[in-house]
Amino acid sequence: MGNKFERHLIQPKQVELVNEMGEKDVFLLEPLPFSHLGDMFDSLKGISKLADIDENASEKEQTKQILEGLDKPTVDVVKKLVLSTLIASYPDEDKVILEKFAGQHFMELFPIVIEINTKTMAGNANDQGKVPEVKR
Amino acid sequence: MIKEKFQKLKGKASSQNDAAKVQHLAFILCETFGWDYYTLQKQPLPFVLSMIDELYKKSEKEKKMSK
Numbered sequence: 334m335g336n337k338f339e340r341h342l343i344q345p346k347q348v349e350l351v352n353e354m355g356e357k358d359v360f361l362l363e364p365l366p367f368s369h370l371g372d373m374f375d376s377l378k379g380i381s382k383l384a385d386i387d388e389n390a391s392e393k394e395q396t397k398q399i400l401e402g403l404d405k406p407t408v409d410v411v412k413k414l415v416l417s418t419l420i421a422s423y424p425d426e427d428k429v430i431l432e433k434f435a436g437q438h439f440m441e442l443f444p445i446v447i448e449i450n451t452k453t454m455a456g457n458a459n460d461q462g463k464v465p466e467v468k469r
Numbered sequence: 470m471i472k473e474k475f476q477k478l479k480g481k482a483s484s485q486n487d488a489a490k491v492q493h494l495a496f497i498l499c500e501t502f503g504w505d506y507y508t509l510q511k512q513p514l515p516f517v518l519s520m521i522d523e524l525y526k527k528s529e530k531e532k533k534m535s536k
Contacts (some may be wrong), residue, residue, distance in 0.1 A: 343513050367495070367517045368510040374488040450514040 379407025
């Protein structure tokens with residue numbers, strides 16, 4: 334549960350991923366430092382150019398539409414933000430593995446990265462209010 | 470699911486103008502706290518953004534009061 338000081342720190346965000354074998358893992362993602370502000374604005378600017386996505390399409394088709402709608406600089410900056418988040422959250426993990434992981438999961442992780450970094454301190458405390466008890 | 474997440478992000482999209490505004494307010498934060506630019510860069514983004522938000526609200530309130 335943590336003590337009262339820990340409860341009011343910026344909390345990492347829990348992300349659950351399930352692979353094709355049905356194996357489930359939980360990841361804890363930490364916020365980025367302020368030095369990434371420019372990249373965050375650049376990524377959101379690139380995403381604002383996305384055309385509307387077909388509501389009736391399957392998730393796979395929607396993913397394809399999003400990927401096709403993003404230009405290369407936006408995809409690069411999105412991957413960079415996801416990778417930086419993973420490195421900040423798991424500094425001891427092999428960087429090569431994290432790079433592969435970021436490349437394969439950036440679509441799922443990017444919205445979460447933005448959510449963590451734009452959440453205000455008050456919002457953070459209200460939404461979660463406790464330190465998650467999850468092993469890395 | 471993916472569509473909803475990305476539509477939400479599109480709503481958050483900001484212009485370069487906003488980035489410049491945030492940077493400007495961040496410099497004011499530095500003056501307030503006596504931080505140098507390097508210290509600012511190391512602070513967690515949500516922490517700085519929430520402080521900037523407070524600063525912005527305060528200045529808007531002061532503007533209204535002075536009218």
